[in-house]
Amino acid sequence: MNEKNAKAILLVGVGGQGTILASKILSEGFVSAGYDVKMSEIHGMSQRGGSVSTQIRFGTDVHSPIIGEGEAGVIVAFEKMEALRWLEYLRPGGRIIVNDYEIPSVPILLGAAKYPAGILAELSAKADALVIDAARIAEELGNARAMNIVLLGAAVRAMQSDGLADIDWRAIIEKNVKPAFLELNLRAFDAGFSA
């Protein structure tokens, strides 16, 4: 209705997957691109293996720090079932980047529920879906933990038209990761960008 100036991106995953770091780097990119930016995240009990989301809104003048249903132009899902859980936040026709990666939740671990089948087909049918095996890509680069930065690279690629391509991502990544992991993360970013 009145959000004409604000666009939104949603990053979802499971506690411990590095969604917050990826969101932080992405938000700083939006600041470099000259946008007003707000990013919201939830800490605390939800992080103990629970579902985690970070929400970024950017534009000329951003008000609410949290996004509404049907608002995200892009969703980056670090885990398949989380993509499904948050699908209602995608703008109809929006892009969903999904990591082909399963983390069973406790009811599934206990055998009380089954991990849903057919998620990727469902996402492809309902949205402009890009499936990435970020864990394999990161593992080939030397460390599976860098999959969050692989997904970040893919997100930046998806938002090129928002002026994100010309940002000095190297400098922003350098500011946010330990020197020992810089080269790995830069390679992960590039791999995600071209995935």
Next chain:
Amino acid sequence: MTEKLLLTGNEAVALGAWEAGLVFASAYPGTPSTEILENLAGYGGVYSEWAPNEKVAVEAAAGASMAGVRSLATMKHVGLNVAADPLFTFSYTGVTGGCVIVVADDPGMHSSQNEQDNRHYARAAKLLMLEPSDSQEAKEFTKLAFELSERFDTPVLLRLTTRICHSKGIVTRGERGEVAPLPYAKNIEKFVMTPANARVRRVDMAGREKGELHYANREAAASGVHTVIRAAGGESGKIGVVSAGVAYQYARDVFGDTASYLKLGVTYPMPLELIREFAADVDTLYVIEELDPYMETQIRAAGIACTGKSVIPEIGELNSDIVRRAVFGTEPETVKPSIASVPRPPSLCAGCPHRGFFYGLSKRKDVIITGDIGCYTLGSAPPLSAIDSCLCMGGSVSMGHGAAKAVALTGSGEKVVAVIGDSTFFHSGVTSLMNVAYNGSNVVTVIMDNRITAMTGQQQNPGTGSTLMGGEAPLVDIPALVVSLGIKQENIHIINPLMLGEVNAALDAAFAANEPAVIITRWPCVLKSYSAADTAEFGAARSVCVIDQEKCTRCRLCTKTGCPAIVSSDAVEILGASCTGCTVCMQVCAFGAITLEGR
């Protein structure tokens, strides 16, 4: 050019306090407020510390203020209940150096046991209150709060909510303005709240409130602490919105440029004259606020017609969708999935030392288990289901005492176990255990000492040997403390909670004692960065458990430990990436199918 930073509200409060020349800060960690002090600890010129609880933090801040420096205390919403005793009288004494009390509410209970609306405290304790609506205001209002504290001689409440605390926004950095400490001046009439002195101060407060009210109605609007935006009005007539905090941001998204806005920065005292003038210029007045009708009730009582909680929900967190649906009845266009997702509740981590103890406890029959606030509250979740209550910080031990007395008086026969974490025990469990010993109840108090404050993200506490600023500190000797509270030495059992044999032996002995007993489970949180002392005591080695699929009978007993590293599908497997080799599943397995890799 001024430097632009992307900061959370918590980071912005820390920056604002530093820029304001803050000297002393104290807090007890609590989501969503914790990061304020963690950030302050990184600034030069400010001393910051973790207090054992919020009451201690506010009292320490009051003392630093009385001694002449600017001081700060921060806490989550329920922390102010703990600190309410000093708070109400601190309002009478007022300050010397400016004092700001930051309280962070948690609408929607993302990480809390209730969603109380702490704005009522400002009204009840007659404390000037500011409410920022984004990170930049969080910084500016923090600085302003110190000035107002000194100007009106009152502690000032800065009220945040989860979305202000944990949302990042653009903030411009400023310089620190050093404030010269005021020399200590003995002033018994001001600071000694005997009835005779307090009666005088109570009247003085009424005078102070008049000045604060004038500030809220006039100066705050003129200086931009309140934001007034006038719109021309649309087809449906002139709509006006009164709001504050993050709710204002939702209102701006929903009503857009067609409505007029009065966003309040000062919400106690309520600037009702200003609101009356604003309301006179609009046809329909909405009050958009999260949680209780705090503003609406006062606006209505002033005879100003408005629409608020008749449409806006009073329960839970708001967002733009909820406000839009409430006011305009419109639904967003969404993509609906046709497959259901399975819930992903939080759980005790793989390798969590609490798991072994809870597994052992979960096998006991006829027990009442009172729980407390911390990660271990997750012991209430299936399959362990080994916590029966969770009320408040320290409540486990006192509730256990009452339950044990009731059991003894009625002869119903249950055993009572009270489960409390180390940091929670220091916070407010000590006096409860003193009561158990003094008034003699057969509670088995379990102090789950994981060597850190875990739930809020690994903060130091009086049992860890380090301070917030990284200094060394004496350790509270928990067994010695327990003895001095009146628990007999022979009724104290110190165990490794990951060893089920030790857990069972301790429970057997404690239940057999028929007098107050204490079990101390001593093993570090699996997320803790080990200190040298930890490595010496607990060893650094981590390993991985594996299941021999030929020996495994698929009995799935190991899944009853609720470990998120164990996957039960057709086969049962252990996720090597998550497992830490705690061996609880290995001890549970009746077929010797689980082994520790490499052993």
